């Protein structure tokens with residue numbers, strides 16, 4: 001199978017925060033890989049912008065190092081790297097001051113696609129939008145890419161939407177959630193809406209429950225101070241897991257088109273029930289012999305912020321009433337694994353003997369480590385000895401099913417940046433979606449604060465607090481193994 005690379009129009013992409021961690025680890029290596037794939041036009045330009053004083057050569061040297069560190073050796077072709085670096089520029093700018101803006105105005109070309117990536121702390125998003133407008137750098141077709149976190153509650157998200165809206169139209173604003181750029185997440189939509197096999201069964205009548213897990217083995221490490229103000233609910237559930245839930249639960253959009261998809265996701269968010277305290281388990285990781293505890297990492301001995309959360313979420317609509325969605329995410333867990341699991345119901349009546357064994361179908365959509373899908377179906381165990389049933393995988397790991405080309409899929413950031421250049425907002429969150437997600441999240445967080453709830457401690461390298469297991473056990477269900 002040969003992958004198809006469609007070149008994009010020429011562009012000037014300004015990366016505010018072009019010297020920061022995200023730019024070095026994800027954005028610039030991603031752009032290099034698109035360049036290598038032949039997707040980036042030869043006259044496209046990437047302009048790094050931050051306060052540090054640096055010239056183009058200094059910036060190119062920094063990006064060369066980033067490519068060496070974050071691009072696989074197999075993809076580092078010296079002549080291609082040099083050609084890519086030749087398309088990079090740098091300009092010093094202060095988001096909070098007036099210095100550098102006139103120079104940027106002269107640098108950015110008016111006759112190509114203009115994109116401005118806000119890869120800076122969230123307190124600067126508003127300043128950047130306002131100054132781009134004030135200095136007449138942006139035009140009505142320019143795009144801005146806004147990183148997470150988008151607000152910390154509904155009020156702040158509304159305020160940020162209002163500041164951005166004062167300078168940019170909604171069709172110009174790309175709120176990024178890199179989970180939406182993952183190949184498997186888009187494949188979820190292909191599986192649901194391009195096959196007759198699944199969609200008729202995709203409802204409470206046939207699906208027992210859904211599990212969405214995003215598990216990490218790392219702790220908060222050096223980001224403890226930042227993370228402590230956020231926690232798993234704000235950092236993961238409100239955005240990433242919510243987006244995965246929406247794509248799993250939404251009605252078929254009339255077209256695969258930005259507003260049609262986002263309208264359907266918004267309807268799901270609005271149909272989420274409030275979550276009662278007994279349906280949420282929060283945890284903080286303890287220390288082990290290698291690493292400090294969450295409390296030590298957070299440098300706040302009184303911290304009540306959760307590094308783990310598991311919750312049971314009900315959706316009040318015709319499709320899902322009675323089928324819970326269990327969400328869990330946490331740090332320092334047993335395995336690094338992200339997946340969406342659709343657990344089908346058992347057949348209504350088994351025609352086989354009781355001891356034949358019976359298994360319900362499971363569709364697991366893996367986001368990491370290896371992206372792919374696995375459908376478990378029940379068959380007869382081969383050989384004599386009567387009818388014994390076993391469940392076997394119909395595995396569709398992309399690398400195996402599609403050959404090496406199938407495994408060589410663009411990283412989420414690469415794909416999303418190219419979508420920005422193409423002007424396709426389908427995989428980006430709309431302002432009302434983000435506000436609705438906060439409207440659901442806020443009362444949950446306020447409840448913890450009012451009651452002074454403290455997360456339970458859990459051992460690193462486990463599946464989180466015991467109570468998270470109980471959340472499913474009491475419903476006669478169990479979490480999929482973390483592996």
Ligand code: NAP
Pocket residue numbers: 016017018019020021022023049050051052093094095096118119120121122124147148149
């Ligand atoms: P970072 O490493 O702290 O980098 C911040 C960047 O902003 C630097 O280039 C810094 O350069 C620049 N900057 C700071 N103040 C500025 C100002 N007043 N004017 C212009 N530039 C300024 O942060 P990061 O980790 O890259 O994160 C950037 C954004 O991405 C944040 O919103 C973060 O939440 C989000 N994000 C990051 C990650 C990640 O993995 N790192 C993941 C998801 C989301 P100077 O100091 O030279 O100005």
